[in-house]
Amino acid sequence: MGSKRQFRIWRGDETGGDLKDYTVEVNEGEVVLDVIHRLQATEAPDLACRWNCKAGKCGSCSMEINGKPRLGCMTRMSTFEESETVTVTPLRTFPVIRDLVTDVSFNYEKARETPAFAPPADVAPGDYRMEQVDVERSQEFRKCIECFLCQNVCHVIRDHDENKPAFSGPRYFIRAAELDMHPLDARTDRREYAQSDMGLGFCNITKCCTEVCPEHIKITDNGIIPMKERVVDRRYDPLVWLGNKIFRRGQVPQTSATSGHSSGAVTSGGTHGGAHAHGGGPHVGGVHSHAGGSHDSAAERQAQQGVNWHREVPHPTAPAVDASGKLPLTELTFNKAAAPSPFGDDVTFPLPPEHLNFAHPQQDEPKH
Amino acid sequence: MTTTSARTPRPQPRGGRARAAIAAKTLRTDRWWFAPLITVVGLSAWVIYATVRVFMHKWYWVEQYHYLTPFYSPCVTDRCVEGSSHFGQFLPGWWIIPDAALTLPFLLLFRLTCYYYRKAYYRSFWLSPPACAVPDGHQSYSGETRFPLLGQNLHRYFFYAAAIISLINTWDAILAFHSPEGFGFGLGNIILLVNVVMLWAYTISCHSCRHIIGGRLKHFSKHPMRYKAWTGVSWLNVRHMQLAWITLGTLALTDFYVMAVAAGWINDLRFIN
Numbered sequence: 144m145g146s147k148r149q150f151r152i153w154r155g156d157e158t159g160g161d162l163k164d165y166t167v168e169v170n171e172g173e174v175v176l177d178v179i180h181r182l183q184a185t186e187a188p189d190l191a192c193r194w195n196c197k198a199g200k201c202g203s204c205s206m207e208i209n210g211k212p213r214l215g216c217m218t219r220m221s222t223f224e225e226s227e228t229v230t231v232t233p234l235r236t237f238p239v240i241r242d243l244v245t246d247v248s249f250n251y252e253k254a255r256e257t258p259a260f261a262p263p264a265d266v267a268p269g270d271y272r273m274e275q276v277d278v279e280r281s282q283e284f285r286k287c288i289e290c291f292l293c294q295n296v297c298h299v300i301r302d303h304d305e306n307k308p309a310f311s312g313p314r315y316f317i318r319a320a321e322l323d324m325h326p327l328d329a330r331t332d333r334r335e336y337a338q339s340d341m342g343l344g345f346c347n348i349t350k351c352c353t354e355v356c357p358e359h360i361k362i363t364d365n366g367i368i369p370m371k372e373r374v375v376d377r378r379y380d381p382l383v384w385l386g387n388k389i390f391r392r393g394q395v396p397q398t399s400a401t402s403g404h405s406s407g408a409v410t411s412g413g414t415h416g417g418a419h420a421h422g423g424g425p426h427v428g429g430v431h432s433h434a435g436g437s438h439d440s441a442a443e444r445q446a447q448q449g450v451n452w453h454r455e456v457p458h459p460t461a462p463a464v465d466a467s468g469k470l471p472l473t474e475l476t477f478n479k480a481a482a483p484s485p486f487g488d489d490v491t492f493p494l495p496p497e498h499l500n501f502a503h504p505q506q507d508e509p510k511h
Numbered sequence: 512m513t514t515t516s517a518r519t520p521r522p523q524p525r526g527g528r529a530r531a532a533i534a535a536k537t538l539r540t541d542r543w544w545f546a547p548l549i550t551v552v553g554l555s556a557w558v559i560y561a562t563v564r565v566f567m568h569k570w571y572w573v574e575q576y577h578y579l580t581p582f583y584s585p586c587v588t589d590r591c592v593e594g595s596s597h598f599g600q601f602l603p604g605w606w607i608i609p610d611a612a613l614t615l616p617f618l619l620l621f622r623l624t625c626y627y628y629r630k631a632y633y634r635s636f637w638l639s640p641p642a643c644a645v646p647d648g649h650q651s652y653s654g655e656t657r658f659p660l661l662g663q664n665l666h667r668y669f670f671y672a673a674a675i676i677s678l679i680n681t682w683d684a685i686l687a688f689h690s691p692e693g694f695g696f697g698l699g700n701i702i703l704l705v706n707v708v709m710l711w712a713y714t715i716s717c718h719s720c721r722h723i724i725g726g727r728l729k730h731f732s733k734h735p736m737r738y739k740a741w742t743g744v745s746w747l748n749v750r751h752m753q754l755a756w757i758t759l760g761t762l763a764l765t766d767f768y769v770m771a772v773a774a775g776w777i778n779d780l781r782f783i784n
């Protein structure tokens with residue numbers, strides 16, 4: 144059944160490299176990643192490639208196949224002619240480590256810059272209720288497997304490396320959209336932030352991100368364009384601006400949960416009494432420490448009272464090692480049924496909430 | 512101006528390290544140049560046709576059946592034929608002034624700032640990028656962050672204008688059920704109607720419309736009617752590209768038909784009167 148096929152694979156590292164020719168056997172039903180694995184097993188044992196699930200779900204095997212950003216494990220060999228030479232190269236937009244493996248830390252840095260979900264001020268975790276229609280739009284973006292193919296194909300950084308500091312990229316635009324559309328997210332400056340700090344304006348909606356997304360997320364139509372329209376609402380719409388001036392309010396309908404402080408963030412505070420609205424709200428003795436994003440420092444402080452910021456963090460036990468100082472390799476010689484926990488065997492999950500002292504990086508900064 | 516509460520410090524992405532040294536600008540083997548090419552051909556052809564027609568200043572009105580081409584509606588210069596001007600004739604009839612000077616600029620700006628056409632011409636005319644994973648044809652790039660492209664954000668206002676103009680076009684199509692005997696109905700009416708329906712579909716499928724109708728809401732559950740409307744607009748919105756091209760076709764066809772009948776090249780096929 145198998146047939147010999149021609150491959151060209153980029154081999155090299157940051158000091159340089161080249162396309163190398165290979166002839167590999169290809170069997171029915173195989174994908175490009177299978178062929179890479181066969182090469183590793185035969186001709187090229189040192190060919191570097193990142194992969195994990197082989198099911199299009201982990202986002203590790205991103206590469207460029209015949210010049211198109213694709214998942215290696217989702218590109219069937221049957222989509223190529225028998226006589227066709229298949230060219231496989233690493234992602235172009237990120238620095239190469241070796242062969243098909245690139246350093247995608249750009250994306251993780253951008254992920255960290257993107258403000259996280261901001262819990263609503265007066266709803267305790269566990270009491271969150273949402274209607275399906277309200278979260279549906281956000282859920283589309285949760286399908287993202289972080290393969291970064293969209294980040295890789297986007298010409299804003301692919302062809303203009305100098306834009307990298309100012310541009311977060313489509314994957315983070317849909318993250319911003321996901322949270323801006325989220326029915327419980329308390330932040331109201333996401334669209335502003337997307338425009339001024341994430342570089343939404345760099346995108347010229349040429350839709351390449353949508354074209355390559357293996358999860359078929361409508362990145363442009365459902366994420367970026369709605370975000371651009373939301374920016375227009377706030378920045379470029381004189382009618383909205385006038386309305387805000389006259390009625391002194393934000394134009395976006397808010398939940399009762401968020402309206403208290405959200406308008407405070409839109410207009411410049413002090414124009415209404417919203418900031419106090421939930422100062423005496425139903426906070427139950429510090430059970431929840433909604434340590435994120437809220438702009439209301441009074442409520443913030445109150446919420447933090449139940450948290451002991453100076454508690455001793457118990458040091459987990461070190462994993463059990465044998466006489467040579469190494470982990471016991473076999474279960475037979477090991478005194479437990481399975482491998483030791485990297486967190487220490489005395490730590491159980493979920494961690495009790497009173498032992499959490501996560502602090503949102505922005506919670507102590509002054510309002511405005 | 513709104514202040515964002517706090518800015519996350521921006522560490523420079525780890526830069527300076529080399530990308531893979533791949534000599535070929537693109538390794539794509541498919542005909543990626545075909546889509547931009549056909550876009551250039553299609554859009555250029557349409558723009559040339561429309562420009563010629565707009566400055567022709569004749570054959571836009573069929574007196575007998577009250578057919579008015581969308582390119583001249585409403586006719587507002589003092590050379591306009593009586594009947595084609597719903598809103599008076601307040602502009603001088605200089606050659607350089609289009610007879611529909613009130614509407615055409617807005618329609619042009621509407622399509623120019625349309626999210627779909629933006630994609631089409633950024634890719635095909637401006638090569639930024641010509642196709643996915645094919646390098647941008649420019650040294651530097653700032654996207655829509657500054658003037659003049661920042662102006663693309665005004666699309667919403669042109670959408671409002673276009674909605675009003677669609678009303679005028681609808682009115683034209685209704686008035687065209689006319690013959691010297693009173694009521695009349697011919698092939699021209701069908702063409703005008705199809706054109707108007709398609710124009711509405713295109714206008715309503717606009718991304719700005721989708722946003723205004725319901726996309727801007729945070730809680731669909733509190734606005735069931737708007738959610739329904741949004742669902743409908745979203746259905747059309749998926750077809751926005753097709754509608755963009757279809758309306759270019761129907762506009763040119765309608766105009767050509769009216770021109771042909773007005774010039775006497777063909778006779779309108781009449782069903783009633």
Ligand code: SF4
Pocket residue numbers: 293296297298299312313345346347348349350351352353363367
């Ligand atoms: S649509 Fe925007 S974000 Fe997506 S690839 Fe194009 S420029 Fe980049």
Ligand code: SF4
Pocket residue numbers: 202286287288289290291292293294313314317352355356357358359360362
């Ligand atoms: S949005 Fe799509 S292409 Fe981008 S990282 Fe997520 S799954 Fe990959």
Ligand code: FES
Pocket residue numbers: 194195196197198199200201202203204205214215216217
């Ligand atoms: S190996 Fe997980 S997505 Fe391909």
Ligand code: FES
Pocket residue numbers: 621624625626627628666670713714716717718719720751
């Ligand atoms: S008309 Fe195309 S997006 Fe508005």
